[in-house]
Amino acid sequence: MTIRTIPNFNLRQIAQSGQCFRIKRNADGSCTAVHHSACVTITPLPDGRFAFDCDEAAFDTVWRPYFDLDCDYAAIGKSIKKSHLFLREAYAAAAGIRILRQDPWEMLISFIISQRKTIPAIRSAVEYLCAHYGAPIGDSGIHAFPDAATLASLPLDALQRAALGYRAPYIQKTAQMAAAQPAWAAALAALSDQDLKQALLAFPGVGEKVANCVMLYGFHRVGAFPRDVWVRRIEAAHFRGRFPTRTYPKTAGIMQQYMFYYMRLLEKKEMP
DNA sequence: AACCAGGGGTACC
DNA sequence: GGTACCCATGGT
Numbered sequence: 001m002t003i004r005t006i007p008n009f010n011l012r013q014i015a016q017s018g019q020c021f022r023i024k025r026n027a028d029g030s031c032t033a034v035h036h037s038a039c040v041t042i043t044p045l046p047d048g049r050f051a052f053d054c055d056e057a058a059f060d061t062v063w064r065p066y067f068d069l070d071c072d073y074a075a076i077g078k079s080i081k082k083s084h085l086f087l088r089e090a091y092a093a094a095a096g097i098r099i100l101r102q103d104p105w106e107m108l109i110s111f112i113i114s115q116r117k118t119i120p121a122i123r124s125a126v127e128y129l130c131a132h133y134g135a136p137i138g139d140s141g142i143h144a145f146p147d148a149a150t151l152a153s154l155p156l157d158a159l160q161r162a163a164l165g166y167r168a169p170y171i172q173k174t175a176q177m178a179a180a181q182p183a184w185a186a187a188l189a190a191l192s193d194q195d196l197k198q199a200l201l202a203f204p205g206v207g208e209k210v211a212n213c214v215m216l217y218g219f220h221r222v223g224a225f226p227r228d229v230w231v232r233r234i235e236a237a238h239f240r241g242r243f244p245t246r247t248y249p250k251t252a253g254i255m256q257q258y259m260f261y262y263m264r265l266l267e268k269k270e271m272p
Numbered sequence: 273a274a275c276c277a278g279g280g281g282t283a284c285c
Numbered sequence: 286g287g288t289a290c291c292c293a294t295g296g297t
Contacts, residue, residue, distance in 0.1 A: 018278060115279040121295045122278080165293030170280085207280045228278035260278075275297090285288080 002052040002059040008073035009050065010096020011042055017097050017261045018119055019217050021110055021126045022145075032142070035066045036103060037135065039142045068098045068220075076251050084247075086238035087255055090262035097257055099222055104185040105178060106145040107218030112170050112205040114213070119269075121163070128162040148182070151175035170205025177203060185218075193221050216253040225252040234259050 011031040015023040024032045030043040040063055043051045052059055064070065077091045109129075114122050126145075133150050134143035151159075152175035159168040178184055188199050196219060200211040208227070215224035225245045227235075235243050243259075245252040 111278080112280095114277090116277055116292080117279095117294085118277045118296060120297090124295075160293090163294060165295090166291090167280095167293085205280065209279060213278070226278070229276095230278065264278095273297100277294100277296090280292090282291085283289090285286105 013096040090258040104218035111213040148178035152179040
């Protein structure tokens with residue numbers, strides 16, 4: 001057990017922020033997260049601290065980086081311009097969100113799946129793939145995200161059972177490309193933002209929006225600004241059609257996350 | 273039950 | 286470089 005005081009950390013907000021499709025909320029108020037072949041259950045304590053059911057070594061090597069706990073998100077909140085009223089409101093409602101450092105491969109597949117799907121539908125598709133093709137993690141009943149070689153070996157009709165629809169060929173081809181270059185993620189991590197985006201666009205099923213999501217959530221390029229239907233709505237209603245990403249060159253993606261969560265909260269798009 | 277979903281590929285212009 | 290149109294299927 002590892003217990004910590006963590007500012008700007010709200011698991012319910014993170015679980016509902018749409019950046020991660022596998023955090024589960026448990027009946028006792030705790031949440032369970034998965035990363036690679038590890039999982040952890042985090043319980044908010046009455047005194048405001050958080051209890052991680054892992055030892056100090058796992059906390060330091062896996063979960064502290066995964067939850068981006070060394071980043072000062074309060075400073076990011078303070079950097080918001082006073083004139084950006086909607087963003088200020090969003091931060092006030094979403095200050096517990098952090099940008100998780102998730103696995104690039106998992107993000108690539110998850111966000112190819114995400115196109116023209118609701119978040120609950122994305123969750124169930126991702127969970128199907130994990131439950132059927134991911135390695136079990138101890139006796140937790142939880143499975144890791146399936147690796148590229150595994151997905152690459154699946155026939156299309158097996159993928160279709162995950163309700164991938166017309167995306168199944170995208171997933172299959174992308175998995176075959178990734179499996180053919182096992183070090184692709186490490187190679188892409190060394191690229192500039194611009195070159196990284198071009199490299200991601202080479203995968204079938206990856207366009208501008210998905211590339212930005214993989215950059216932001218899988219490669220922690222927090223300047224990347226994914227523009228989806230919700231963000232476009234926000235821009236139309238509150239930013240004269242376009243959010244000034246140039247004002248936040250290093251944190252636009254984090255601002256996007258605050259506003260995405262807040263807009264969906266306003267529209268009562270809560271999810272379990 | 274009709275509607276729309278954290279879009280992308282393609283065919284045009 | 287921009288725009289219409291199609292794509293399967295789940296959740297509400």
